[in-house]
Amino acid sequence: MNFQLTEEHLAVQEAAREFAQTELLPGVIERDEHQKFPAEQIKKMGELGFLGMMVDPKYGGGGMDTVSYVLAMEEISKVDASASVVMSVNNSLVCWGLEKYGSEEQKQKYLTRLATGEIIGAFCLSEPEAGSDATSQRTTAIDMGDHYLLNGTKNWITNGSTASVYLVIAQTDVAKGHRGINALIVERGMEGFEIGPKENKLGIRGSDTHSLMFTDVKVPKENRIGEDGFGFKFAMSTLAGGRIGIASQALGIASGAYELAVKYAKERKAFGVEIAKHQAIQFKLADMATNIEAARLLCLQAAYDKDSHADYGKSGAMAKLFASKVAMETTVEAVQVHGGYGFVKEYHVERLMRDAKITQIYEGTSEIQKIVISRELLK
């Protein structure tokens, strides 16, 4: 067994670290406070190839493996989880879904621009009454022959007002249950498509979360992804990989908080010595580092499974379940190490603590990850 990263992996990691420190760190506190979408930074991430990392170069992507993606996600998330959720949705939900299941025409028309970051995408499954219970879709896509008539509301959509392309899951045939669901490519600006107000959130405040309303939106038949009735499997299959992205985001939030805690513990003095000399602080750092290492190994295992075409549903869910717990615990402890300074914005750890929470909720809550894992264990 070889745990060594290749030269290419190390180069991607270094490029992402450099980008995060020079381009994302300045202004991250203000963007969080004012809920400002990191538009310029996302544009640069596209130019550097971070928005379509795993897409085949013939469609404008970087042709990289999932391990590289995990490494880049960790570095970006250490600094700005609002930027990394844009990266995760675009890479592992939108680009991957289109590349794996889209038609050649759909790839030429949409994927090529999504992979370069010229435009960004959104993935629209959740609804006001269908979150964890994702088969209970109320949004309808009625088959009208040459097009679908789309009606309904999607909730909590990341990149809601900044995306140009939306992959929308909707029910065509209620009698068929989840086998009557379709995935449609909806373009921003289609008649009857409205974007609701931006959500005012606890964390990842720079990211752009909206509800979307569809009223008699005509979506051409050629915009359906896959066969009729494939929409729910499309969503589940795409989310299996998406969860590796969010696991890596959680890992990055945890390791970012840990690095800040180590730095602060060596600087801050109490009772005549650096607080890092107190065993209580040392033990906190030891626990953090051990948990982060375990989370990183789970993320890399899931990425390796995906790259080697093994089943990654369980390993991705385990990585997300564990890394998001570690993100929450580590950020709380990092605030503790900082004492009162941890409670104010300048020291970054309070933001990381707020950002950590969402990793236990989106792309399947921790309870849903346990359902996915236990079903795999028991089947």
Ligand code: CAA
């Ligand atoms: N790949 C392909 N097909 C899959 C699959 C997978 N990984 N997992 C399940 N399916 C298929 C099943 O085989 C089944 O099809 P058949 O009946 O034909 O065999 C079908 O999907 C339904 O599966 P279940 O019976 O398991 O469905 P369920 O109602 O019990 O729900 C669930 C399963 C795991 C709880 C699912 O509803 C789920 O994942 N819920 C969470 C939703 C979620 O993660 N939302 C995230 C939204 S996106 C987001 O959040 C983005 C962001 O924040 C940035």
Ligand code: FAD
């Ligand atoms: P519910 O499903 O109502 O769950 C409430 C609680 O009940 C949770 O603790 C849950 O774990 C628990 N629960 C539910 N069912 C069970 C069960 N069977 N067993 C045990 N416990 C259960 N969705 C998208 O489609 N696209 C996006 O881009 C997107 N981005 C998001 C961004 C943000 C900031 C947020 C907050 C959400 C986003 N979501 C997105 C939605 C997200 O995926 C859902 O919020 C999530 O799946 C949970 O659904 P819910 O909020 O309806 O909670």
